């Protein structure tokens with residue numbers, strides 16, 4: 591997969607790389623960021639951002655998760671990261687994201703989510719985009735709805751920060767339901 595840069599009105603999404611690691615760590619280490627995610631342990635290990643970047647770079651080259659650093663154009667700051675994780679047949683992509691608390695509540699996460707849903711259908715030949723969000727994480731559920739997804743049921747996933755499985759709402763958008 592060639593590395594794909596995605597731009598929106600306020601944001602530039604760059605394939606997540608080593609240089610983004612320290613900024614990622616500055617917010618990934620916070621409990622309020624890690625607590626609902628399916629990837630972030632707590633406490634977050636020092637240097638974990640760089641290791642994560644290596645793993646992601648492998649993903650870009652070998653068909654794994656596509657993860658972007660979300661950069662605010664106005665400040666050049668990394669405010670979050672968002673990804674599309676393919677199913678083995680690459681017909682479906684799971685949307686995931688986390689953002690620095692200092693960027694919350696400004697529509698940034700929604701703007702990136704909408705852009706990545708479009709990327710999946712326009713550039714990755716996706717048949718569907720899906721996601722999970724813990725019900726009490728209302729902001730995340732709302733983002734998925736704003737990105738055009740509808741709730742299709744429940745799911746469970748492992749949350750490393752909690753070291754146990756959590757119940758979540760499952761959302762999906764099919765290509766034929768997507769309005770570009």
Ligand SMILES: CC(C)(COP(=O)(O)OP(=O)(O)OC[C@H]1O[C@@H](n2cnc3c(N)ncnc32)[C@H](O)[C@@H]1OP(=O)(O)O)[C@@H](O)C(=O)NCCC(=O)NCCS
Nearest residue numbers: 623626687688689694695696697698699700728729730732
């Ligand atoms: C979830 C998260 C991405 C939200 O980021 P954000 O920047 O605040 O999101 P946005 O500003 O784009 O949009 C949030 C939406 O949820 C709404 N919202 C926020 N808190 C809410 C609440 N308690 N109840 C209902 N809606 C809520 C906002 O009003 C907004 O909707 P609107 O545009 O219709 O007004 C951010 O809190 C985060 O990174 N959390 C930690 C990681 C995480 O939970 N990731 C998701 C794992 S599934």
